[in-house]
Amino acid sequence: MKIASLLFALALWTASLAAFAHEGGHDARGVVTSVSADELTLKTQHGEEKFAVGKETEFVKDGAPASAQDLNVGSRAVVHAKHKNGRREAFKVQFASPPAPKKK
Amino acid sequence: MKSLLIALGLLVLAFACIVAGGAILLVAGGVSAKAEPTRLEAAIARRLLRMGIPDEYKQLRNPVAPQPSAAGRAHFADHCAVCHATDGSGQTEMGRNLYPRSPDLRRAETQELSDGELFYIIENGVRLTGMPGWGDGSEHSKHETWQLVAFIRHLPRLTREEKLEMERMNPKSMAEWREMQEDEEFLQGRDQPARTK
Numbered sequence: 001m002k003i004a005s006l007l008f009a010l011a012l013w014t015a016s017l018a019a020f021a022h023e024g025g026h027d028a029r030g031v032v033t034s035v036s037a038d039e040l041t042l043k044t045q046h047g048e049e050k051f052a053v054g055k056e057t058e059f060v061k062d063g064a065p066a067s068a069q070d071l072n073v074g075s076r077a078v079v080h081a082k083h084k085n086g087r088r089e090a091f092k093v094q095f096a097s098p099p100a101p102k103k104k
Numbered sequence: 105m106k107s108l109l110i111a112l113g114l115l116v117l118a119f120a121c122i123v124a125g126g127a128i129l130l131v132a133g134g135v136s137a138k139a140e141p142t143r144l145e146a147a148i149a150r151r152l153l154r155m156g157i158p159d160e161y162k163q164l165r166n167p168v169a170p171q172p173s174a175a176g177r178a179h180f181a182d183h184c185a186v187c188h189a190t191d192g193s194g195q196t197e198m199g200r201n202l203y204p205r206s207p208d209l210r211r212a213e214t215q216e217l218s219d220g221e222l223f224y225i226i227e228n229g230v231r232l233t234g235m236p237g238w239g240d241g242s243e244h245s246k247h248e249t250w251q252l253v254a255f256i257r258h259l260p261r262l263t264r265e266e267k268l269e270m271e272r273m274n275p276k277s278m279a280e281w282r283e284m285q286e287d288e289e290f291l292q293g294r295d296q297p298a299r300t301k
Contacts, residue, residue: 029286029290060268063268064265065268076293077291095291
């Protein structure tokens with residue numbers, strides 16, 4: 001019975017019944033021009049690029065966990081996104097603390 | 105005697121049906137790994153996996169500290185995360201495209217396995233899956249595997265800080281290292297903004 005189950009599983013393992021959609025990636029570096037609960041816009045060398053953000057998006061400030069509220073317009077950011085559902089969904093947004101003002 | 109022959113005949117018939125069914129599925133679907141495994145297939149595979157682990161392993165308890173060590177975390181980040189993902193979700197390019205898919209190690213199907221079963225799988229691998237047998241039989245290898253078992257138990261409670269620390273330890277190509285360096289330089293304002301790839 002064990003052998004029969006194994007053969008059956010082997011047969012099923014070889015079956016191909018559905019296509020798997022490949023997920024493309026997109027990374028961008030730019031300056032934040034707007035940020036909201038569901039969208040982030042960066043000004044990159046190619047112009048303005050919009051990214052969907054949500055609860056799955058991971059925000060990282062100075063290498064530590066952060067949130068969208070920590071991100072300000074004018075900040076430099078690196079966005080790692082996937083093409084999904086006809087749009088770019090950011091899965092990770094990295095940014096740094098604004099540089100300290102220079103002493104006179 | 106007659107009933108024995110009937111039982112034997114039914115067994116042979118069932119076996120022939122299984123082989124024929126497998127052949128039909130093979131011809132219809134080819135050997136592509138892109139298909140999503142069916143629930144039935146996954147259930148059978150899980151059952152077979154547990155049946156295939158020797159009983160003496162199933163009873164083993166983890167001899168290392170139940171709390172995950174930094175070494176176990178680093179080992180997982182360096183060796184396992186490429187397929188299982190840093191957080192154990194299996195959501196990586198490799199994990200998503202293996203057949204069967206890399207399991208979500210945080211879920212009950214994995215967490216309900218005994219320490220010894222997890223140890224056996226890591227040491228010996230699983231045939232007809234992407235899981236290699238990592239053990240070399242040495243005490244050092246066994247110790248590292250037990251550290252991994254402790255870390256797998258911790259995965260459902262992995263913190264964001266731990267995940268970020270592990271991501272820095274994930275294997276990277278030269279191009280990925282360079283890109284990470286450029287990202288850092290950009291964020292620190294040491295580069296011109298606005299590069300897109």
